[in-house]
């Protein structure tokens with residue numbers, strides 16, 4: 001049996017986190033056509049875990065345990081994906097949780113959210129894929145004069161390739177390759193492709 005994805009243990013909780021994903025269909029194995037049009041042997045959707053408040057709270061508490069020592073005073077997340085888990089990490093740490101969102105393509109604080117000079121900020125996301133939105137969120141905090149003490153996510157999809165300049169912790173690392181349809185080995189093997197979420 002071909003191993004279609006690999007999950008590396010980044011903590012003793014990685015297996016239980018991924019089990020939680022599998023139980024709610026948030027981590028599927030097969031042959032999928034992603035929204036991007038690319039094909040993948042796996043599908044990961046954090047929102048399907050986070051829609052269950054008890055699961056979201058548990059993920060937040062687990063992240064909080066790992067980052068408590070960083071001494072963060074504020075959680076900052078990028079909208080939309082980071083909002084729910086950011087709120088739960090903030091709850092577990094007993095600190096404020098705010099989010100940055102895009103306006104005219106630029107990530108920024110809106111809605112009256114503020115960071116004071118010297119605030120110790122923890123950036124929280126659901127999934128880090130390339131690290132790009134995490135870096136942008138870090139930049140938002142620094143532009144406000146805050147100090148970013150670390151970053152955290154439920155899942156690291158970067159294959160360990162993210163290049164953040166702050167301490168970073170993920171509950172689990174998942175490597176899911178993607179392929180253009182014309183060079184997809186699963187297509188070449190004749191395996192039917194499905195859209196994630198469709199019942200098969």
Ligand SMILES: [Zn+2]
Pocket residue numbers: 031039040181184185186187188193
């Ligand atoms: Zn394919």
